[in-house]
Amino acid sequence: MLGFGGRPALAEARLVPAQRATVEALAGADPVSPEDYLPPRWLRNAHLQSILSSSDLRRRRGLRRLQALGAVSTEHIFDGGAGVRLQGWHTVIPGMEVRGLALLLHGWEGSAESSYMRMTAASLLEAGYEVVRLNFRDHGNTHHLNEDIFHSCLLPEVLHAAIDVAEKFPQRPLVAAGYSLGGNFALRLALRAPEIGLPLKHVAAVCPVLDPHAALMGMERGLPLYHWYFQRKWRHSLELKRELFPERHVYDDETLSLSVRELTRWMVENETDFGTLENYLEGYSVAGARLANMTVPANILMAQDDPVIPFADFANWQLPATARLEVARWGGHCGFIENAHCDGFGERWVTDRLTRG
Template sequence: MSRTIVPAEFRPPRGLGNRHVQTLLPRLRPLVALERDTEILNLPDGDFVELAWVRPAPGRGNAPLFILFHGLEGSFDSPYARELLAAASSLGWRAVMMHFRGCGQAPNRLPRAYHSGDTADAYWLIGQLAKRYPRAIKVAAGVSLGGNMLLKLVAEQGGDGLDLAGAIAISAPLDLAASADALNRGFARVYQRHLLKSLRGKIAAKMAEASLPIGLTLQQLEQLDSFWAYDNQVTAPLHGFASASDYYRRASAGRLLGDIELPTLIVHAADDPFMPADLLARLPVPSDAVRVEIARQGGHVGFMESRHGHLSSWLTRRVARQLQDWMPMPHPLQVTTSRP
């Protein structure tokens, strides 16, 4: 095993180690109560993304900033989003999540959607936040699709191309073709069916309002029952790819792991049902800037543990610890002491 790839400390509760149980458990718990302010961030091409800012926010402008990118068809109401944003906020970070186009409370404007390699919107957001909070350290985290996107972005931009102190990728599908294959087998088809139903619904609504460059009828759209079929007929033509294979090859971040210069943590479960068990073995050795922690169990964005007799998110605890590690120490001149 590469020195950049190490075992994770996660251990599931007795009897709850099955990968599908771990994947589904977070959705069976009550959502963390969290207040937000919504901001519409306009993009250079005339479209927009919706930002969810955790409330209350720190009063000082140099408070550290935590930026979250969700997974496929995720939102502020995804269990992991609430958990991670709340944890960052409780540590004194200004916390914000970017909804990918069409994933917020309103459909996006343009005849397009979002995809796993779509780095331009995140790049624009981070640039805007750099201008707004120039003295704040910033850490970005991405979950599933958002994790793949974030790793691709930091690899493309190099060590100083982004105003980020670090990046965290969770359960990222680093080989999109392999993930599409994994989701088309066994019980994982349940996840595929659920996600495709949501994706098709959004595209159907757009087809009813305006023409889309995909050449499908609504009936043909409904018959797209695998990610290979959907990405070949919808994702690829909507976003300038020749085919699903072309999209998977160009959008997958795994091939870029050796190029990452920014301090980066990747958290992954070997039993993730969205990916093949040997995912990391298929990919280039990560650079020295990357630390990959692989848990033997944990499912897809699961990582539920027993803590003080209650089900708890090890994933949230691990991310919080990483944020604390990257939290800037106060400058000696900023520390004030009272005289005796």
């Protein structure tokens, strides 16, 4: 059991001051609105927002918030089914009055320690929720847990792990939130939850990958920085996988130097049963009417200036009555930074939506 900053666990049950203030504020305030997100002019650049969203400055800010709360995190290995193991971190403020349990899902090549995961965890803890930050396969320091590599259609193992989370921490209302690819997973989790018996009450998705075809094209045609960033991180992940399982993964450095599109194509043809890149991308799309049968309430936050997920894709999105799309004018990709301290509207919005039920 690890405390952020080495703070000891508290023996007596109590309502921590930060939790009390947040709960009282939520109870008496109107819901936060994307229309209220008005960053200072110097923060209205989409690329700056997107870069700051995953910066070390913001990651440290998230860590300091957790340390200030006296949050304690415990590692768990959750059952993904068929022998799959997924790491997660259960975080709680010792002695807090627990209102529920929140499952947080990160974006592609992010992790449980990504800035938005830490910041959202801190906000939810203040609101009285225990938090599980789940690492997808091959994210964080988990490449050794499973032999096969990660891809975005591995929803079954995330569903199975979510059930394990609910069983390990029973008698708590379960909610979930995700960012980018994690938002995509959260929505697919909500779609499938009733049929698999997952007691999921509500989900929130921030800048979710809607149409993977368009997202890939947007990465290629946008600022080269984004393609370079994801290509570099994915290549490093695959290098680690090769070092750990050299007999299973025999791809060469030339393969790893391919563009994101061509490396994805190689992965699909050599590591999956989808056959073609197009079939694979369709496999995790939530565009069009794919969420029409979703009954779990869902809130979705999108920024008009998102440079990674094309906002135009959302215009014709067919959502069920249980889902609501909310749009901010600014925010970039999973940014929504509000000030020089790198506090974010995104984590406030997620907390507000999930805790209001």
